[in-house]
Amino acid sequence: MRGKAWKFRDDVNTDEIIPARYLNTSDPKELARHCMEDIDPQFMEKMSPGDIIVAGKNFGCGSSREHAPVAIKAAGVSCVIAESFARIFYRNAVNIGLPIMEAKEGAQRIREGDMIRVEPEEGKIINETTGEEYQVAPFPPFMQAIIAQGGLINYVRARVQESR
């Protein structure tokens, strides 16, 4: 994963990521069109596929709408780096296969526009602009298994088929 960093503040909530007025559909392409609209109306015009969202504490707080990580993923964002994530968003992102990285130092030090490379296997974030390197908090092994399967549905499907 490699892309330009777009910075956001603490406590970005799911209404800002995808406003409820667009929740009358669950079509990822349509949701992506409004990604981050209420916090940065120009986000979708500015960003390029592969770019990375870098935010402060408690990213994704608020509602349980899975439409939020779905919109970010469908928008082409390759990864979300934050100081911390709200609980339901964290689960949802893992479940649908949106890469998220909890990296306090990285989230604080990366500046808007920095070119960022993420090496998930090594738990490293590299800031190509400044040459800095940041550690990522590792996922628990159980969640790594879900991520390796490409999300919860694949994981559960494999288990259901095994038990037959």
Added chain:
Amino acid sequence: MGMTIAEKILAAHAGKARVTPGELITAKVDLVLGNDITAPVAIKEFERLGVETVFDRDKIALVPDHFVPNKDIKAAEQAKLVREFARQHQITHYFEVGQMGIEHCLLPEQGLVAPGELIIGADSHTCTYGALGAFATGVGSTDMAAAMATGELWFKVPESMKFIFHGEAKPWVGGKDLILHIIGDIGVDGATYMAMEFAGEGIEALSMDGRFTMCNMAIEAGGKAGIIAPDAKTLDYVKDRVNREYEIYESDQDAEYALVKEYDLADIEPLVAFPHKPENTRPISQVGDVPIDQAVIGSCTNGRMEDLRLAAKILEGRKVDPRVRLIVIPGTQAIYLQAMEEGLIKTFIEAGGVVSTPTCGPCLGGYMGILAAGERCVSTTNRNFVGRMGHPQSEVYLANPAVAAASAIAGRLASPAEILG
């Protein structure tokens, strides 16, 4: 070392003698909930799982309530998808328009939630049911899909925090003010991943409706669950509603907490959370002059009988300021009927308000009370985020139903005491 009520419920559902915070468990769930926003996504994911049937058609609740009665064609398509799934799988607890209510008012009322149960819902305010001494938490649609197929889900056992309220509440202070007080104190991420346990004589004195309000907003501090140990009021509430066996759990004396906070109710007056975070609380005596355009009384937070009675007490014989639109939304059909029988609906209409069928509508900026740029709303709902109730340049002020009613009369944020004189 003892266990908290949250740990005991999770252990029982994971088939274990004990669990410890941080442990990852797979647990059986007693109920899986979805609504017209989240269930359509879950249904599509469910269909990818390769299973033919749901794990138990009696243990799934589908409540179209967010954009229902259908607000537009797309919403109608989503509601239809849920309806057809419910028919195909013969879901026992599907609630059509006419039976439906706001999910977190409806499920306890219908006896679908009991003490000691483990409930997941694809809606963040699922934590409401902790008021009954259950462990209830919000999840996403994919989790809902997995649980509908297998009847179980993985959980990280949360640490617990305990919030103890001493003393007696001041006039017009209710569950809404107690939970806003906590959020104002610890912040919108102050309880992330935590189970929030509420206790003390201040909680014992709260009605069940007030307790639902408190647990409902645990998520606004980032909490995984809000929970109150069952007492005589809880048992009285479930007595005529729940006709299956359930377990009563309470925390051990030597249970471990990540944090214990004690508050004196003598220090708490009605609170208003200013835009754009529920943590931006101010006592009603210090809100200054904030004119409002709309007042909403309802939602899964404050759409129950006690809430409507409080609002009616203020509005009785008075008129809403001509510059204010007052929208009252009873949480369920039963609440609506009861409010009608008690004459509350008449009070609201005579005061100049409108009364709507149950819906989440305005709370999340769906319909039935959307704000234009620059408009302000005092609302008994749970979130005052940017754009939550409409235009990104509108503002939402969170308050209890008495404050919302008083403000509707005054045309600006106002205390009930000011109106009643």
